[in-house]
Amino acid sequence: MFFSIFPKIVLTFFFVKLYFYLFIFDLRFFSILFLICGLFSIFIGILNAMYQYKIKRFLAYSSIVNVGFILVAFSTMTFDGFFSGLYFVFCYLFSISLIFFILINIRKYNLKEFYSLFDFSSLNSANSLILLFICFIFLSFAGIPPLIGFFGKFFIFFSLLNSYNYLILFILFVLSVISSFYYLRVIRFIYFTKIFEFNYYYYLNLNYMFYIIFYFNILFFLFFDFFGEFFYFTLISTFF
Numbered sequence: 001m002f003f004s005i006f007p008k009i010v011l012t013f014f015f016v017k018l019y020f021y022l023f024i025f026d027l028r029f030f031s032i033l034f035l036i037c038g039l040f041s042i043f044i045g046i047l048n049a050m051y052q053y054k055i056k057r058f059l060a061y062s063s064i065v066n067v068g069f070i071l072v073a074f075s076t077m078t079f080d081g082f083f084s085g086l087y088f089v090f091c092y093l094f095s096i097s098l099i100f101f102i103l104i105n106i107r108k109y110n111l112k113e114f115y116s117l118f119d120f121s122s123l124n125s126a127n128s129l130i131l132l133f134i135c136f137i138f139l140s141f142a143g144i145p146p147l148i149g150f151f152g153k154f155f156i157f158f159s160l161l162n163s164y165n166y167l168i169l170f171i172l173f174v175l176s177v178i179s180s181f182y183y184l185r186v187i188r189f190i191y192f193t194k195i196f197e198f199n200y201y202y203y204l205n206l207n208y209m210f211y212i213i214f215y216f217n218i219l220f221f222l223f224f225d226f227f228g229e230f231f232y233f234t235l236i237s238t239f240f
Contacts, residue, residue: 001100004063005093008123012089015074016082027077036167041068042175043169050182053116059099065179066092072172073156076163084155091152094213095140099214102134102143120190131158133214135187142183143176 022121025028047065066088073085105114114120123131140149153176159170 001097001104003102004059004096008063008067008089009093010015012070012085015090016086019074019077019082025202031075034071036073038068038071039075039168039171041065041071042172042179043068045173046182049179049186049217053066053118055103055114055117055119059096059116062183063092063096066120069153069156069172069176075168076165078159078163080155080159080162084152084159087155088152091148093138094148096135098133098137098213102130107195117189120186124191130223131190135190136214138183138186142180144180 015139045061045063045066045068049058049061049065070085070088073081073088075081120131120134123134136147140147142149143153145151157169157173160166160172166190
């Protein structure tokens with residue numbers, strides 16, 4: 001959980017600060033560099049994530065795709081692009097934290113570790129509530145509205161639209177649609193793959209932080225309606 005979240009946060013803020021000291025002297029070169037690295041990251045991550053069945057490898061290639069989205073947002077070299085990149089990191093942090101919350105609690109209270117995506121289907125007849133949580137999280141990764149993952153990708157698309165990068169916007173939109181399929185494939189594994197081994201999983205004692213993050217993930221569109229403008233100008237005034 002630590003190595004999946006915090007390096008991305010550090011590198012993201014490092015890029016934003018480095019912009020004012022190095023990138024600003026040659027915006028065109030670094031914009032093209034970020035764009036190429038971002039598109040290759042998305043393409044390579046999607047290509048490899050489609051064939052992964054191990055949970056950790058799947059999340060690793062998924063994180064490569066998400067970093068690609070951040071780099072494409074930074075390639076615009078605009079305030080909207082940097083805001084959408086920071087915002088996407090914020091959304092990714094919430095979603096990936098929920099996945100690790102569930103995996104850690106299953107290992108702690110049931111003495112079992114899930115290695116494969118197929119293992120989630122064993123919860124189908126044991127703990128349907130936790131299974132519903134997992135489905136919502138992967139739907140958020142896929143960018144299904146009104147979950148938080150949708151707004152993360154929406155602002156990246158919006159920043160590309162404001163900078164008149166219509167071709168890049170179209171390519172990124174197509175890649176985003178393709179990436180949503182392997183997240184939906186996980187839900188297919190959960191509900192339509194039968195594992196004959198039956199294990200009863202006790203009620204997972206998820207702490208209050210899990211429920212706060214989960215409901216924040218679902219109801220984020222209400223939060224953004226009330227505090228979106230304040231959140232935007234707070235980031236702008238803090239980093240720019």
